[in-house]
Amino acid sequence: MALDVNGRTRKVALDPRVTLLDALRDHLGLVGTKKGCDQGACGACTVHVDGKRVLSCLTLAAQCEGRAVTTIEGLAGPEGPHPVQAAFLEHDGFQCGFCTPGQIMSAVALLEEGRAGSDEEIREYMSGNLCRCGAYPHMVAAIREVASGSGRGAGA
Ligand code: FES
Numbered sequence: 001m002a003l004d005v006n007g008r009t010r011k012v013a014l015d016p017r018v019t020l021l022d023a024l025r026d027h028l029g030l031v032g033t034k035k036g037c038d039q040g041a042c043g044a045c046t047v048h049v050d051g052k053r054v055l056s057c058l059t060l061a062a063q064c065e066g067r068a069v070t071t072i073e074g075l076a077g078p079e080g081p082h083p084v085q086a087a088f089l090e091h092d093g094f095q096c097g098f099c100t101p102g103q104i105m106s107a108v109a110l111l112e113e114g115r116a117g118s119d120e121e122i123r124e125y126m127s128g129n130l131c132r133c134g135a136y137p138h139m140v141a142a143i144r145e146v147a148s149g150s151g152r153g154a155g156a
């Protein structure tokens with residue numbers, strides 16, 4: 001099958017039961033997307049499909065043929081990191097970093113969904129992404145900064 005990942009068409013021979021998560025990590029070498037629970041409970045595997053966030057552990061690769069998949073590797077542009085990536089760095093939005101790619105993919109989607117009106121709203125719409133290290137306050141601060149348009153590179 002052919003998968004459109006980060007703007008590039010990738011041909012892969014996959015069993016129809018292979019998840020998008022395993023296709024990305026094991027077949028395309030895109031290991032930025034993390035496998036946490038592999039059961040839809042932690043958000044570590046969050047990617048975008050046609051601009052919407054999905055849990056790649058619960059999505060079959062075959063369901064994504066003809067759709068645009070974006071992973072953490074595809075978020076930065078030629079001008080540098082995505083504003084959310086820059087804000088996470090600035091605010092220490094991670095500790096061990098394992099949950100970070102999924103958190104950032106969710107945060108980017110949340111901002112596009114217009115769900116960053118308040119800290120409570122940010123927490124609510126980020127609640128599917130778990131962080132064992134408890135870096136939540138820093139993540140909220142990073143997202144709030146991008147939402148307010150005051151982050152480095154905001155508006156890019
Ligand atoms: S690995 Fe997909 S939700 Fe945990």
Ligand code: FES
Binds near residue numbers: 095096099100131133
């Ligand atoms: S930064 Fe370690 S799990 Fe979130």
